[in-house]
Amino acid sequence: MTDQNKTIPTLYEWAGGMPAFEELTTAFYTKVLTDELLEPVFKHMSTEHQRHVAHFIAEVFGGPAMYSTEEGSHFKMIQKHLSKHLTEKHRQRWAALLLETADEINLPDDPEFRSAFVAYIEWGTRIAVLNSNIESTEMNPDEPMPKWGWGVPGGPYIP
Numbered sequence: 804m805t806d807q808n809k810t811i812p813t814l815y816e817w818a819g820g821m822p823a824f825e826e827l828t829t830a831f832y833t834k835v836l837t838d839e840l841l842e843p844v845f846k847h848m849s850t851e852h853q854r855h856v857a858h859f860i861a862e863v864f865g866g867p868a869m870y871s872t873e874e875g876s877h878f879k880m881i882q883k884h885l886s887k888h889l890t891e892k893h894r895q896r897w898a899a900l901l902l903e904t905a906d907e908i909n910l911p912d913d914p915e916f917r918s919a920f921v922a923y924i925e926w927g928t929r930i931a932v933l934n935s936n937i938e939s940t941e942m943n944p945d946e947p948m949p950k951w952g953w954g955v956p957g958g959p960y961i962p
C-alpha cells in the first residue's frame with residue numbers, strides 16, 4: 804500500500820471502538836462511586852449514565868452518531884451539567900480517575916493518542932465545570948457535537 808492509500812484512523816478506531824469506550828466508562832464510574840469527593844455528585848446518576856458518556860465521547864472521537872441520534876445531543880449534555888456546582892477539585896479528581904482507568908483497561912498509551920485524549924478531557928471537564936456554575940444556557944439546541952482529532956502531534960503513532 805502506498806502512503807497515498809493509507810487512511811488515517813479516527814481516535815475512536817485507534818482506541819478500540821465502542822467496546823473500549825464502554826469498558827472505560829463502566830470501570831471509571833465504578834471507581835467514581837468509591838471516591839469520597841465524587842460519590843455525592845454521582846450517587847443519583849441515571850442507570851444509563853455510563854453508557855451515554857461512553858457513546859458521547861466515542862462520537863466526539865469519530866465514532867457512530869449514537870449519542871446525538873438516540874440518546875441526547877450536545878445541548879442535552881450541556882444541560883445535564885447546569886447547576887451541579889462542580890468545583891476545580893471535582894474536575895481534577897474526575898480527570899485523574901479517568902486517566903487512571905484508561906491505563907487500567909489498556910487504552911492505547913502511545914504519545915499521539917494520549918495527547919489527543921488528555922487534551923479533550925482537559926477541555927471537556929473545564930467546560931463541564933463552567934456550565935455547572937450557571938443555571939441556564941443560551942446555547943443553540945441544534946449545536947453540533949464537538950469533533951476531536953489527532954491535534955498538533957498528528958497521528959496515529961508510527962513506531
Ligand code: HEM
Nearest residue numbers: 848849852855856859875880883893894897924927928931
Ligand atoms: C469530558 C468531560 C465530560 C463529558 C464528555 C461528560 C459527559 C456527560 C454526558 C454525556 C452526560 C449526560 C448523560 C446522559 O445523557 O444520561 C453527563 C451528565 C453528567 N455529568 Fe458529565 N461529562 C464530563 C465531565 C463531567 C465532570 C468533570 C463532572 C463532575 C465532576 C460531571 C458530572 C456529571 C453529572 C453529575 C451528570 C448528570 C448525571 C445524571 O444525573 O444522570 N461531568 N456528562
